[in-house]
Amino acid sequence: MAISVDLASPVNTAMFIYILYSVQRILFPSVSKSKAIPNEFKAGYSWLPKTHPPTVLFKTYTPKTLYPFDGKDGGRILLAINGVVFDVTAGRNFYGPNGMYGNFAGRDASRGMAKQSFDLEMLTPIDQPLDKLDDLRPDEIDNMKGWIDHFSNKYIVCGKLVENDAI
Numbered sequence: 001m002a003i004s005v006d007l008a009s010p011v012n013t014a015m016f017i018y019i020l021y022s023v024q025r026i027l028f029p030s031v032s033k034s035k036a037i038p039n040e041f042k043a044g045y046s047w048l049p050k051t052h053p054p055t056v057l058f059k060t061y062t063p064k065t066l067y068p069f070d071g072k073d074g075g076r077i078l079l080a081i082n083g084v085v086f087d088v089t090a091g092r093n094f095y096g097p098n099g100m101y102g103n104f105a106g107r108d109a110s111r112g113m114a115k116q117s118f119d120l121e122m123l124t125p126i127d128q129p130l131d132k133l134d135d136l137r138p139d140e141i142d143n144m145k146g147w148i149d150h151f152s153n154k155y156i157v158c159g160k161l162v163e164n165d166a167i
Contacts, residue, residue, distance in 0.1 A: 056087055056156050056158045057158070058157075058158060058159055058160075059085075059158065059159040060159060060160055060162055060166075060167055061078070061080070061085050061159050061160070061161050061162070062161070062162055062163065062164045062166065062167060063107070063108060063124070063126040063127075063128075063130065063161070063164055064126050064127070064164055066078055066079075066080060066085065066106055066107065066108070066126075066161060067106045067107065067126050068106060069105070069106045070097070070105040070106035070107075071089070071092060071095065071096040071097055071102075071105050071106075072097050076089045077089045077091075077092060077095045077096060077105045077106070078105070078106060078158065078159075079095060079104045079105055079106065079107060079108075079109045080107070080108045080109065080110070080161040081108075081109055081110050081113055081144060081147055081148050081151060082110050082133070082144060082145075082148060083130075083160055083161050083162075084148060084151075084152075084157060084160060084161070085157070085158055085159035085160060085161055086151045086152075086155045086156065086157060086158065087155055087156040087157075087158040088105075088151070088155050090155065091154075091155070100118065101118065103118060103120055103123065104118075104123075107123050107126070108123070108124060108130060108131065108161060109122075109123075110131060110133055110144060111123070111124070111131055111133060111136075113143070113144050113147040114133065114136050114140040114141065114143050114144035114147075115136075115140055115143075116143065126164075127164070129163060129164075130161065130162075130163055
């Protein structure tokens with residue numbers, strides 16, 4: 001049984017040369033060692049963070065206890081959608097005091113997210129019962145669920161929103 005190699009085709013020739021090169025690299029590896037130390041390792045490894053991120057506890061919020069978390073004075077920014085409270089502090093540019101979604105900070109944003117509206121009338125006053133969202137159309141409910149999925153993948157779920165008199 002003899003091995004026959006047809007090198008008439010350029011593809012076969014290229015494959016044969018590649019296989020020979022690969023076998024040569026495996027059998028006779030390069031033994032030269034670099035004398036230079038990479039710049040990023042001269043000071044040692046720095047894999048530890050400079051500060052530990054703040055611990056976030058899962059809490060139960062009411063509209064009144066959620067309201068102070070509006071990001072003013074550099075504080076945390078929380079918002080709720082359909083009873084789920086998200087810590088959106090990492091998105092300060094969007095949800096902070098001057099962000100395009102800033103009116104949702106510290107509030108229940110369910111209706112506004114469902115209707116894709118940033119208007120202030122989409123927000124329930126904090127001293128009134130939570131919005132039951134009974135009048136939303138199926139497509140608006142799907143839209144709100146899409147926002148919940150988006151926020152769940154991007155931000156930390158840090159609590160649940162209940163009625164003012166629940167706790």
